[in-house]
Amino acid sequence: MYQIREYRDADYTAVRMIYSTGFREHVGTVYLQALKQPWAQALLCGAFLLIQVFFGSFLTCIMGVGGVLLIIRMSVQYFFEQGIQLGLNEDLSDIRSSYMQTGSKSSFWVAEEKGSIVGTVGILPCVEEPGAWELKRISVKREFRGRGLAKALCKTALDFVARHNVRRVVLFTSMVQTDAHKLYNTIGFKKEEEFVWPSLPGRLIKFMVFKYSHGTGDVMSF
Template identity: 35%
Template sequence: MNYLPPKMVCETKILTDDPSSLQGPHKDPLILSSTQMWPPLPTSASLAPPSSGAEEEQAKEKVHIREFQPPDQESARRIFYEGIKERIQSSAFRGLKYQPLLQSIYTVMAVICFVVTKSLLVTCCVPIFLMGMRYYYSRKIILNHLECALRTDMSDIDQYYMRQSGSCFWVAVLDGKVVGIVAARGNEEDNVVELRRMSVDSNYRGKGIAKALGRKVLEFAMLNHYSSIVLGTTAVKIAAHKLYESLGFRHVGVVEHHTVPGMTHSLLERLFFQLRYHRYCLQLREE
C-alpha cells in the first residue's frame, strides 16, 4: 500500500465534491463524499461562532491547522495531559450514572450502615466516603495511564507519527500558539486508520477547532485510500460523543469494564473505578 508523505497530505485540500478525484483508477467508489457527510472544510474564519467584536474576528482568521513540527512537542504533550486529566472527575462522578450495578451496591452499603449503627449522621457520611474513594481511584489510575502514554507515542511525536508510513499528527494554531492536537495512525493490514489523541486547550473550546481537526483526519484517510476510520474513547461527557457523530462516525459498540495501563484489577479498583470504552467507525468505502 502506498501512502502520501505526511507533508503532502497536510498541505493538500479537497478541491472538488466528486469522489472520483480522490481515488486511484482501481479503487472502489466512496460510500459518501465530503459534502454528503458535512459542508466543505471550514476556512479559518469559520472556526469560531459569529461575533461582532473586531478583535474576535481577527483571532478567528488566525486559526489554522498544520502538520506537527518538533518545536510543538511540549505544547502537544501539555494539551494531551490536561485533556485526559479532566476525565478524573468525569469518571469518578458522572461515570456513576452509567453504572447501575455499582449504584445498587452503594445503596446496599448505606442501608447496612444504617442498620448496624442506627445513626442517620453516620449513614449520611457513607456517600461522601464512597465518592471520595471513587475520586481517589479515578485519579490514581488515570494518572498512571497518562504516564504510560507520555512514555510511549507522546514522548516522541515526530518519530511515532510523522516518520511512520500511513500516520500523521496535526496541531491547531492560534496566534502562534498550539491550541489543539489530533493524530492518525494507519493500519496497512486492515486498511483502516485510527483517529487518536484528539484534544483542544480548554481555553479555546467552542470554536469548532475539534471538528476541524477531525475533518483533517478524514481528508488524510480519503487521500490515502483507507476504507474506514475508527476511534475509541472512554469520555463520559456527552459533548464528546456528539462531536464524533457530527463528523459522521457511527457508534458500533461499548466495552464494559475496560482496562488501561496502571490498573491492578484489585477488588477495591473494581468497586470504585470502572471505564466504558466506546467504539466508533466511519466507513469510507466498501472493500
C-alpha cells in the same frame, strides 16, 4: 484565527499538556458513575450503619460516609492518572516516531493560534484492527472550543488518509466524552460497538468504551 499545521518537535510539551488536561476533565463524571454502582451504595450504607451501631453519633456517621466518598474519589483519580500516563508513555512519548515516519500513512497535526498550540489530532494504523486507521488524541483547549477546531483537525486527518487510499478509520472513546460523541456524529462517524473497559476498575465502574468507524469516502460530506 487559528491555523492547522503538522506537528513540530517544539510542540511536544504543549501537545502532551493538552492531552492530559482534556482527559483529566472527565474525572468528576467517572466519579459519579462509580457512585451509581450498587457496590458503592452498599459501601456507603454499610459505613453509615456500622458507625451508627458502634458510635451512635450522627455526626460520626456523616464523617465516615465522607471518608468513604473521599476514598472512592481518590481511587477514581488514581486510575485516571494511570490512564493518562499510559497515553503519555505510548504514542505521545515520541510523537515524531509514532506518527511521522517518512513515507508512512500516519501523521499528527496541531491547531495553532497566536503562537500557542490549542488543539491536537493524530492518525495511525489501528493496532486492534489491522487494515484500519485510528484517529487519536483529539483534544482542544477549553477556551477555544465550539469554534470548529476539532472538526477542522479531524477533517485534516481524514482528508490525509483518504489521499493515501485508506478506506476505514476508527476511533475509541468512552461513555463520559459526550462532547466528542457529538463531534464524531457531525463528521460522519457511526458508533459500531460498545464494551466494558477490559480491566478491574472498568468492570467495577461499568465504564463503557465506544468504537466509532468512518468510511473515508464520506469525508467530503462535512
